[in-house]
Amino acid sequence: MAVAPTPPGPAATPPGPAATPPGPAATPPGPAATPPATTPPATPPAATPPSAPTAAPQPAVEAIALRKDFGPVHAVDGIDMSLPPGRIYGLLGPNGSGKTTLIRLLTGLASATSGKARVLGVTMPSRTNLAHIGYMTQADGIYPELSVWENLTFFAALYGHTDKADLVRSLEFVELDTRTGTPAQDLSGGMRRRLSMACALAHHPAVLFLDEPTVGVDPALRVQFWDHFHRLAADGATLVVSSHVMDEADRCDELLFIRDGRVLAQGTPAELRKRAGTDNLEAAFLTFAGEGATTSPTTSPKEAAR
């Protein structure tokens, strides 16, 4: 029951699938694949093409006129986007800009007021498709009474993933392998964050949504997290990382500036800087936000409504 139902999308586009999960690097039951988590992907052939913008592969994540209203508030206000696989996408925006709602729509946890969300070519919500998706929530979302190992095995089991050796590697990956028996409530905040990440990664999802993964994480650990993210992307995974910290933006392959439930701008950090005519991403954000405000006068009252 583990990885059986391959999403129809990648199967349809022949060149793409190398970048998505069934590739050798992502599923490591074989003994030869022991170190995928720990060694940088220098050798795997699958890792080479993802960022090459060839004949547009099947997008890993798509939104089509996606909209979510909470009463009079448009939390997500008609977002269109198409994210090719194998890259790290940063959702950047202030608190309350709709990042979490957008992620919840994309994972199918919230139902859209209108529009469509697709992951790996499958329209969300789709319970079976969730097997290929990882979601690290903003809250730790782990059981405080349970030990590190019990938390990890529980979530992995829900994905049908019970390979013990591989789960041990997941813990090594976040450097919690010496803490397996510790109840989660006795861990430090940073360790809980890492456990939360291990729980989201244990089943080797092809698409990974990380909602503010580095909040409350000290700088050294933050660097480690981003190294992990880059390794996963190099192995073919698609990561959508939300953040309101601009200094993390440069670590993403591509950025989406989000405000008031709309995408203000999308592009690589360099492109966005260039378009805004500034070296400072924060200033770039404000530039785009200013443009948005002039073109759509509804933005500021909505901001006030929050």
Add this chain to the structure above:
Amino acid sequence: MNPLRVAAVFRRIVAQFRRDPRSLALLYIAPLAIIALLGWVLSSAGATTTRVAVVGDTSNPSAYSAVVVGELESGLDGQPGIELHRDVQDMATARQMLIDRKLDVIISLAPVQNLMSLQIDITTLGMNPTGEAAAIPAIQQALEKALGDRSGGTLPQIQRLTVYGSPNATQLDTFAPVVVGFFAYFFVFILTGISFLRERIGGTLERLLATPVSRAEIVLGYSLGFGFFATIQVAVVLAFVLGRLQIPELGPIPTFAIGLGVRTLGSPLIAYLLVLVLGLGAVSLGIFLSTFARTELQVLQFIPIVIVPQALLSGFFWPIDQLPSLLQPVARILPVTYAIDGLRQVMIAGADLSSSQVQLDLGVLVAIAAVFVALASATIRREVA
């Protein structure tokens, strides 16, 4: 429905509880403590002797009052727990004896012309109305017996009095089944409600719903997990209620018994089945109602709404047909009503699964549990954020 995912949820519930000794204690020790206390109170309530004097005009032996006094005295004399003082003849002496704590109850008759206008006063000291009142039912029973023949009163009452040889055991026998069912319901409801609420506020439900697990699998896993603990709870409580282990004297500690040794006629297994179905309903009800709570305190606020009315209306204290007619239909939709009825059928009347009454009780409990499961499944996905 994937059994592996259900098993994962089940194992998680068990592991969580193993780590939470206080909740386990609530599940196992609290009901035992309460039942033991109940048994203790009920058994000692009849243990004291009540000193009684019957006072009335006996000057004319053929007058009604004299006849009634004679009937009462012969009726009360030799009753267990009653010490009759035949020597007390007039009210003044009797009152003084009451004040001097040499007497507990005076039964006095005003002089009357016929039986219809007979008035009987029961006088106690009034210093401790509740404690004194405990003796009054015994006296009333004796009065009924004594007067029953005279007034052509109902025979069943007299019949009941002959059984009355062991008042404490009888009371406990009828209470024990009720307590077993009610505790299972109460604790399972509270524990699931709070566990599930913590899933909501702790963000783990959000994460659960982002996995391929289905709502039905979550409800089933929860039911199995809490069913597992409810099973142990019911086994422990039943063993305590039905069994009796005499502990010999140990130094200053006098001999005492562990367990109540309540007599049961029916199969404990059927009793267990009833409680289990009731408990499964309680799991889903807990999940369902946790949707409407934002904090643990708000879960506890459901106790007066969900638990207390069931205690009052389900036949716990008063038979359903003695309830006001407006409340009777309410009692008939409460799951605890059917569990208590079934448990009484099984444990007191010795009914088994062939009894249509037990079949009805079980059937209704299954139906109510199914409704709650549906409600719980439907509400799990309510917007978490």
